Amino acid sequence: MDRTIRASGSMIDKQIGKLWDLYKDKTAKLHIQPQIVSVILAVPSLSGNILAMFRPEDKAIAIIEDVLISNPEDMENIFLHELAHALDWYLYKSSGHGQTFRECCRMLGALPEFSRSHVRLSIDKQNSRREKIKKLMALSSSPFENEAAEAIKKAQKLMIEGNISPEVDDKRIYTSDLYEAKRLPFWTRELAWYASSSSGVYNVIIPGNESRIITVHGSVEEIELALYIFDYVVSAADREIKAMRAKGKSISKGSFICGAVDVLSEKTKGTAEEKALMVISKGNEKLAKELIYNAVKIRKTYAHTSINTSSYNLGHDFGSRLDIKRGIKIKQIEED
Numbered sequence: 164m165d166r167t168i169r170a171s172g173s174m175i176d177k178q179i180g181k182l183w184d185l186y187k188d189k190t191a192k193l194h195i196q197p198q199i200v201s202v203i204l205a206v207p208s209l210s211g212n213i214l215a216m217f218r219p220e221d222k223a224i225a226i227i228e229d230v231l232i233s234n235p236e237d238m239e240n241i242f243l244h245e246l247a248h249a250l251d252w253y254l255y256k257s258s259g260h261g262q263t264f265r266e267c268c269r270m271l272g273a274l275p276e277f278s279r280s281h282v283r284l285s286i287d288k289q290n291s292r293r294e295k296i297k298k299l300m301a302l303s304s305s306p307f308e309n310e311a312a313e314a315i316k317k318a319q320k321l322m323i324e325g326n327i328s329p330e331v332d333d334k335r336i337y338t339s340d341l342y343e344a345k346r347l348p349f350w351t352r353e354l355a356w357y358a359s360s361s362s363g364v365y366n367v368i369i370p371g372n373e374s375r376i377i378t379v380h381g382s383v384e385e386i387e388l389a390l391y392i393f394d395y396v397v398s399a400a401d402r403e404i405k406a407m408r409a410k411g412k413s414i415s416k417g418s419f420i421c422g423a424v425d426v427l428s429e430k431t432k433g434t435a436e437e438k439a440l441m442v443i444s445k446g447n448e449k450l451a452k453e454l455i456y457n458a459v460k461i462r463k464t465y466a467h468t469s470i471n472t473s474s475y476n477l478g479h480d481f482g483s484r485l486d487i488k489r490g491i492k493i494k495q496i497e498e499d
């Protein structure tokens with residue numbers, strides 16, 4: 164399971180495709196047969212304010228999304244730097260910036276060092292250009308002919324300066340894994356539904372040969388909230404169940420959490436907040452289907468299980484005492 168929040172969108176996917184082409188070209192020239200990189204991820208940010216990283220444990224290269232849509236030369240240099248880390252790990256099981264890493268940089272034609280501040284400045288300039296272009300394109304529909312023509316002229320100039328394609332769609336959606344298991348317990352679906360209805364994310368269960376994964380889709384803030392809610396309820400429920408079992412009570416975890424989820428969902432049922440979150444969730448569903456699942460038919464599934472009444476009632480009582488909002492700032496959501 165990968166809790167990394169990752170970005171998807173037409174622009175980002177196109178740039179990742181270019182990086183895969185670069186990867187294939189470089190590894191083919193070096194006659195490297197094994198797959199030394201398994202996945203290239205676009206992420207909103209990385210800890211320590213870094214721009215990219217290679218993860219040896221799953222052979223993933225993560226690059227912040229702004230790098231992918233900024234200067235193409237910076238994007239290529241940063242990717243090759245991380246690919247050198249991947250090659251260094253493959254050849255020498257080394258993960259630093261020492262002699263073997265520099266040798267790998269030489270083999271790939273990568274820069275062993277680059278100015279992070281220069282790249283950040285380039286990203287800021289490119290983002291500024293994009294914002295100005297959006298405003299100018301809005302003015303291009305002005306009823307005043309001269310104003311519209313001047314807006315288009317300025318927008319085209321900025322596009323040329325930043326090598327920005329006018330027809331590129333900048334829609335984006337973010338994704339993270341919520342829970343993974345060979346066989347998903349019934350309570351995970353119920354709790355995932357509650358996390359979705361409380362944050363606005365869109366849930367999809369991804370089937371696999373070895374496991375099934377509940378994924379969530381939405382904005383970065385919405386996903387962070389969904390992850391928090393899911394983990395908070397599970398952690399609090401596990402502590403409560405452990406204490407009850409220590410007293411000799413027989414507790415079904417699934418029934419207990421289902422009872423807690425039912426009473427938690429009742430607290431916001433029919434409120435303006437619930438209606439607004441449903442609108443947000445529908446928007447995320449539409450965007451996810453457009454950007455990620457456009458070639459996949461998603462069908463609704465329903466799971467059935469037997470409920471232990473005693474455990475359900477104990478969970479219901481537990482949920483009525485649980486303050487899910489404690490310790491987290493809940494953003495205000497307004498209906499359009």
